[in-house]
Amino acid sequence: MMALATFKGGIHPPDKKDIAKNRAIKEAKSPQRVVIPLSQHLGAPCKPIVSIGQEIKKGAVIGEPGGFVSAPVHSSVSGKVIAIAEFPNAMGRMVNSIVIENDWKEEWTSLKDNPDYIKLSADELKEKVKAAGIVGMGGAAFPTLVKLSPPKEKPIDTVIINGAECEPYLTADYRLMMERPAEIVEGLKILMRILGVNKGFIGIENNKPDAIEKMKDAAKNEPDIEVCGLEVKYPQGAEKMLISALTGREVPPRALPMDVRVVVQNVGTALAVYEAARYGKPLIERVVTVTGEGIKNPANLMVKIGTLISDIVEECGGFKDSAGKVVSGGPMMGFALSTLDVPVTKGTSGILVIPEKGVVHAEEYGPCIRCGRCIDICPMGLMPSMLSILSEKGHYEDAKEYNLFDCFECGSCAFVCPSKRPIVQLVRLAKSLVKP
């Protein structure tokens, strides 16, 4: 067998995907009200363009982009605006949000099927992506339009669809690939057309052989698209690792994928791009994996943006009695929630409920014993041990010598550390106190 594409370093956490893997995507109940943050993406927050009391339809723009690196937000239900105020998001920050009371009519603004979408020009297609408010749906929520608008001096020659889904537990992308492979391939074709490239990859970790089969089948008449199995290893789905695995190109420190002529988009994003191009459908819902040993009925739900996590937990039967921690996102990079009354946003890939006994408590860590494990596995080739020691001592400036800002907080180092050191936390602390 051919060696699978991969990168250097990385870890093998138990993948725990069995919990939710075989649950087909189900439409979540439409909630009584949605809380839609005006900042769900990296970049400038949106400006609200509705007022309290206003009746709006599903899919209507409610926030306009506040800059180039930004994306509009739309209403995910039809109903009445009842509040515009600050609400906590999953990261625990207060963000300006619009609250809409559902009238359950599910009345759309305008959805038109245009089966000839592929004949549209690159600029027209780009306009559709822009209007739909699409952002990266793998977690970082970077506005897709920005990735599709590389400066002239940086030509793109490859588009990669990220189907690695390397975070343990999560199965949202897997379910999409199993259930809607053709549409994902269409999404990729649209992206390739917008960027004018004729090489497309779909990278999928090898623990999902059925998804690889499905995607291969869906792409069998597309000579420009290659579906590749990847070694199962975290963080295989990190942009830089994925690019290196599939193309052999290494994105230099601090540079972007476009610097090596590549654009990476997540599976969910590709689907959203397709729906935007064909129906003009804005990004108002997404697949969320509700999983973990602490939830009664794990599921993959199609959830309206703005639905509160408490509603979803309830829909999934609530906690088994031992729930101790609820994470928005995956176990490696997700955020632990302090309250369940936070909304699902465009970047929420999963809700993970960890039982109390599975929680690693923050206080129980020891000194760095310099075992070198973290250095061996850091996908960025850093020395997490030194970063953690310098940050702990307050020598934040010195941490820069150890490439502090190249750490993308994947958590692999903290995973392997036998002393259970909170390396990611220490790195974040140092990053927040010094300038790059």
Added chain:
Amino acid sequence: MADVKKEHELIVTVSPHVRDEETTSRIMWTVNLSLLPALFMGFYFFGLKALFITALCIISSVLSEYFFQKAVKKKLTINDGSAFLTGLLLGMNLPSSLWSFNPFTIHVPIIGSVIAVVITKQFFGGLGYNIFNPALIGRAFLLISFPKAMTIWTEPSAAFFALDAKTTATPLGILKEDGLAKLIEVFGDKLNLYAELFNGHRAGSIGETSVLALLIGAGFLLYKRYITWHIPFSFLGTVAMLAWIFGGKNPETGKMLLFAGDPLIHLLSGGLMLGAFFMATDYVTCPTVRKGQIVFGIGCGALTMLIRIKGGYPEGVMFAILLMNCFAPLIDRAMKSDVFGAVKEKKK
């Protein structure tokens, strides 16, 4: 929707939310375990005295850590197995002859343990912060303070309860003083010499003699990935190379004869195997970057041979490792790991 929240206080910690099962204490106890074969061979060859000395070192190491941490009100860490390991390694590095009441030398291992645990480790901030290998500092201190008691070597005897064994010199001592011919004569023939060195049937420190038993433990650690090949192999490789190049002597003139040394004798004797696999690989006091570890290993090997061939002591492993310990942080600084993308960028 709110009742879900009331019933459950949510725990908030920073990502990642899953952790590997490996812990510091599991690592330490596994290393302790891997030393058992060599330790038992030590008991077998040097009898009850060996047992008493090692037990004494372990008990005094653990107790010094306990009392020190109590005294300065630090968190007790004696369960993590590291003080135990220091005591065990120190004991394995001492001659069994120290168990003697006339002249009285029972206090010697105790002093060594206190120096190792309190001065070398705890004064520097405890596990993780010490610069030098605690057990080796303990031993070095004893060698300098009690040069005589520390160099009385007894003949290995299979009689377990024999408390008074004949004293003799170590193979490396004989090699240094009387040359290779004499060493071969003592052991009968060359093949027998190799075999005895490999089994460990020779004079020496309690836990250093049986290469066979040490290799079993080392193989286990390598297999479990508690240690990697980088340090031991570069260490041993350098020793073998230098022994071959500079270890030979013209039998008539006694002058150095290049490319005529016997690497095997150097590899199999002294504290080399114990040092290369179990002491130089001490996480805290060696470099953390793998290529730095190769430099570290080569340095250890070169210094060992410098002392063995040119120095005043027949054995140099201990001082070689201690010297290289000082350089470990420097090596790490100089040989930082390769940042992803940076190497390729330079090549362009």
